[in-house]
Amino acid sequence: MAKLVKKVMESDLSQSIVxxxxxxxxxxxRIIYKNMTFNIPKGKITAIMGPSGIGKTTMLRLxxxxxxxxxxxxxxxxxxxxxxxxxxLYAARTKMSMLFQSGALFTDMTVFDNIAFPLRExxxxxxxxxxxxxxxxxxxxxxxxxQDLMPSELSGGMARRxxxxxxxxxxPELIMYDExxxxxxxxxxxxxxxxxxxxxxxxxxxxxxxxxxxxxVLSIADHVIIIAEQGVIGEGSPEQMxxxxxxxxxxxxxxxxxxxxxxxxxxxxxSEELLGVRNV
Amino acid sequence: MFDLLQKxxxxxxxxxxxxxxxxxxxFGALVNKPNFKKGTPLLIRQLYMVxxxxxxxxxxxxxxIGMVLALQGYTVLVGYGAEDSLGPLxxxxxxxxxxxxxTALLFAGRAGSALTAEIGLMKATxxxxxxxxxAIDPLKRIIAPRFWAGFISMPILALIFSAVxxxxxxxxxxxxxxxDSGSFWSIMQSQVSFQQDIVNGMIxxxxxxxxxxxxxLYKGYDCIPTSEGISKATTETVxxxxxxxxxxxxxxxxxxxTS
Numbered sequence: 001m002a003k004l005v006k007k008v009m010e011s012d013l014s015q016s017i018v019x020x021x022x023x024x025x026x027x028x029x030r031i032i033y034k035n036m037t038f039n040i041p042k043g044k045i046t047a048i049m050g051p052s053g054i055g056k057t058t059m060l061r062l063x064x065x066x067x068x069x070x071x072x073x074x075x076x077x078x079x080x081x082x083x084x085x086x087x088x089l090y091a092a093r094t095k096m097s098m099l100f101q102s103g104a105l106f107t108d109m110t111v112f113d114n115i116a117f118p119l120r121e122x123x124x125x126x127x128x129x130x131x132x133x134x135x136x137x138x139x140x141x142x143x144x145x146x147q148d149l150m151p152s153e154l155s156g157g158m159a160r161r162x163x164x165x166x167x168x169x170x171x172p173e174l175i176m177y178d179e180x181x182x183x184x185x186x187x188x189x190x191x192x193x194x195x196x197x198x199x200x201x202x203x204x205x206x207x208x209x210x211x212x213x214x215x216x217v218l219s220i221a222d223h224v225i226i227i228a229e230q231g232v233i234g235e236g237s238p239e240q241m242x243x244x245x246x247x248x249x250x251x252x253x254x255x256x257x258x259x260x261x262x263x264x265x266x267x268x269x270x271s272e273e274l275l276g277v278r279n280v
Numbered sequence: 281m282f283d284l285l286q287k288x289x290x291x292x293x294x295x296x297x298x299x300x301x302x303x304x305x306x307f308g309a310l311v312n313k314p315n316f317k318k319g320t321p322l323l324i325r326q327l328y329m330v331x332x333x334x335x336x337x338x339x340x341x342x343x344x345i346g347m348v349l350a351l352q353g354y355t356v357l358v359g360y361g362a363e364d365s366l367g368p369l370x371x372x373x374x375x376x377x378x379x380x381x382x383t384a385l386l387f388a389g390r391a392g393s394a395l396t397a398e399i400g401l402m403k404a405t406x407x408x409x410x411x412x413x414x415a416i417d418p419l420k421r422i423i424a425p426r427f428w429a430g431f432i433s434m435p436i437l438a439l440i441f442s443a444v445x446x447x448x449x450x451x452x453x454x455x456x457x458x459x460d461s462g463s464f465w466s467i468m469q470s471q472v473s474f475q476q477d478i479v480n481g482m483i484x485x486x487x488x489x490x491x492x493x494x495x496x497l498y499k500g501y502d503c504i505p506t507s508e509g510i511s512k513a514t515t516e517t518v519x520x521x522x523x524x525x526x527x528x529x530x531x532x533x534x535x536x537x538t539s
Contacts, residue, residue, distance in 0.1 A: 064413050093415035104410035118414050121318075 015042040016075075017174050017206045018063055023072035025055070025062065032058055034230040035072070040174075040223075045200050045207040047217040050227035051252060056210040057101075059227070060176045063208070064098060065089045077173070094122055096174040101182055103163035105151040111138070112147040115166045122170060137165040141195060157188025161195065168199060174206045175199075181213040189213070193220055214253055218242075226252060302498040309423035309497075322425040330391045330426065331433025335440070337390050338383060342441040345382060346448025349373060353449075354457050363459050367468030370449040371442075375472065375481045376537065379442035381529050384488035387434050388521040392496035395426055396517040399500025400510035408501075423497050430493030435485035442481070480536045487528060492521040 016039035025033045032055040040046045048056050061067045062074055065081045074081045076092055084092060105114050115134045119125060125133070138144040141161040151159055160180065167175055177196065181189050197220045200207045211217050218224065218238040226234040226241065226249050234241055234249040241253060251259035267273070349370050357363045399422065402408050411418045446468075453459040472478070496517045503513035 061409075066409065066412060090415040090417075093413060096413075098410070098413045100406040100410055102405050104406040106407055107405070118416075121414070121416055 016040060017042040017077060018208070019073075019075040020059075020063075021073045021075065023062065023069045023074060025058065025067070025069045031230055033069075033227075036227075036231050037072075038225050038232050038235060040206065040208055042206050043200075043204060044222040045196065045209065045220055046223040046225065047221040048208065048210045048225050048227060049212065049214065049217065049252065052212070054227050056227060057178050060098060060178055060208070060210055063176065064093065064096065094170060095172055096176065097167035097170070097172040098176040099160070099163055099167050099178060099180055101179045103151070103159040105154075105159060105163055105166070107151050109151075110147065111143065111149050111151070111154070111162045114151070114162060115169050118166065118169045133169065134165075137169055138162075140168070140199070141165045142191070155188075157184050157191065160184070160188070160192065164192075164195060164199075168203065168205075171203065172205060174208065177207065177209040177211070179211055180209060181211055181216050189216060196220060214255070218253075228252070298498075298502070301502060302494065305419060305423065305498055305501055306427070306494055308417075309419040309427060312420055312424075319425065322421070323428055326425045326429035327433055330395070330429040331437065334387060334390045334433070334437060337386055338437045338441050339444045341382065341386055342444035343448040345378060346370065346374070346445030346450075347452045349378070349445065350449035350452040350457070354453055354459065363453075363457075364463035364467060366449070366453045366459050367464040367466075368471035370453070371446060371468045371472050372477060374442040374445050375477045377529070377533070378445070379438045380481050380484040380488055381525060383434060383438040383441045383485065384492055384525040385522055387430075387437065387489075388492045388496070388518050388525070391430065392492050392517045392521055393514045395430070395493070395496040396500040396503070396514045397510060399423075399426075399497060400503040400505065400513050403501070403503065404505035404507075404510065423501065426497055427493050430496070431486070431489045434489035434492070435482050438481070438485040476537075480532075483536075484529065484532050487532060488525050491524050491528060495521040495524065 018040040020036055020038050020040075023033050023036045024031070048059060050056055058067065062069055063076065063081065065084065068082045073083075076096065079088070079092065081089065081092065105111075106117065109117065112134055115137055116130050119130045119133060123130075134147070135144060138147055141164050143158060143161055143165065146154065146158060146162070151162070154162060164180075180192055180196065184192065193216050196207060196209065199205070209217055209221070218241070221238055224234075224236060224238055224241045225232055228248055234244045234246055236244070241249065244250065244253075248260040250256070350366060353366050353369045354363055357365055357369070399408075402422065408418045408422065411421060450461075450464060454461045454464050499513040499517045499520075500510075503509045
């Protein structure tokens with residue numbers, strides 16, 4: 001029995017839901033990624049971290065097929081996302097969902113209707129069944145009592161939880177979280193951390209979290225990928241990352257103000273500029 | 281000189297690219313298999329938002345424009361002893377020109393700007409992206425019902441505008457200034473041609489509806505998703521659609537009413 005459990009766990013770790021293969025992506029003249037390669041394991045919580053402006057959200061959009069890479073391939077369950085037809089891409093998107101930084105709830109609908117929306121669009125369920133599913137999802141995020149509120153009546157944390165309920169409405173296989181903890185108070189942050197962990201365990205889905213919040217995400221992640229300098233600079237378990245030899249990884253994880261990522265934006269010599277001002 | 285030419289070329293290419301993107305947007309929104317079960321409630325909601333909510337401004341403007349038209353027309357006609365022709369003067373001005381044009385200008389200011397701001401904000405708050413990630417095409421879910429609502433409601437609003445304006449003209453011309461009521465209505469009836477005046481006015485309205493709604497939707501869909509970008513897009517909607525309406529009005533008038 002123990003052997004069987006071990007075998008299942010090993011196979012789980014080796015299976016990937018998303019494979020990023022030699023991806024190069026640029027915006028205008030600026031190269032965001034150059035030959036980037038990594039895998040996102042199935043059934044695990046994977047965290048993508050890195051300094052601001054490095055293109056973490058862009059990676060989620062590439063996986064979701066909203067952007068196309070200049071070169072390389074992105075596989076979702078073995079199928080190439082950039083090479084899919086529009087119909088196939090939409091079919092693949094019903095198996096993944098994304099929690100946007102702003103929540104992206106539809107402002108002209110109540111919380112209930114927001115969560116019922118994907119069910120009404122993609123299933124033939126009766127309204128009675130939809131009501132049951134929505135109430136179950138709202139119960140999971142603790143917002144059953146807020147079902148009749150409009151998004152404008154929710155706090156930031158509640159809006160994000162309502163959006164989380166919507167993103168699990170169709171029981172996806174992959175959830176992508178874009179900065180889920182940004183701008184949250186400690187209580188909301190704690191609730192979200194707990195929810196992400198429990199949803200991953202209970203629903204058996206794969207989670208991909210893009211975030212800056214090192215402490216929170218390391219407490220729940222199974223796998224960590226740190227992106228900088230147009231590629232992956234560190235990858236492994238949270239423990240492996242804490243002891244990683246790269247100075248850049250350590251600067252990011254410990255939040256040091258100076259290091260390989262300099263404190264100062266590139267500028268002429270300070271003394272030269274000060275003297276230059278006096279001469280003027 | 282070379283720089284100037286380069287800038288001109290760059291701007292022209294930019295305009296063609298925008299025209300291409302807007303055509304692509306409209307094509308993507310309208311060319312699809314109709315789904316009446318899901319589409320009808322969305323269309324009805326937009327007809328209410330775009331059409332019914334513009335009724336008040338259209339009716340009030342129509343009433344005043346009709347009253348002013350009658351007052352000005354009477355002042356000129358009475359000098360020639362031709363005040364009985366006030367009815368056809370007002371009706372022809374409204375049905376051929378003022379009805380479709382003023383309705384389109386008011387529609388651009390009231391509903392067009394609202395459409396641009398709404399879609400721009402949906403873009404800024406990632407609602408359009410979230411629709412895409414839910415495997416729902418925002419062109420079909422958001423753009424298409426708004427386009428059809430504008431296309432259907434503007435000609436109806438133009439007819440209401442003209443009808444209310446004629447009532448306003450009657451109030452001033454007949455009830456206040458004393459033009460004979462029988463002459464007002466009977467000469468209007470004999471001089472106004474259904475085919476030449478009413479149908480051509482309606483055709484103008486349909487063309488303006490398409491132009492204004494298309495510009496409003498494209499400006500919102502293509503805006504830079506920031507507060508400044510949305511503000512700029514909203515202003516551009518009103519300015520571009522007003523100019524386009526006036527330009528197309530000249531072309532259509534030249535085609536329809538010059539023999």
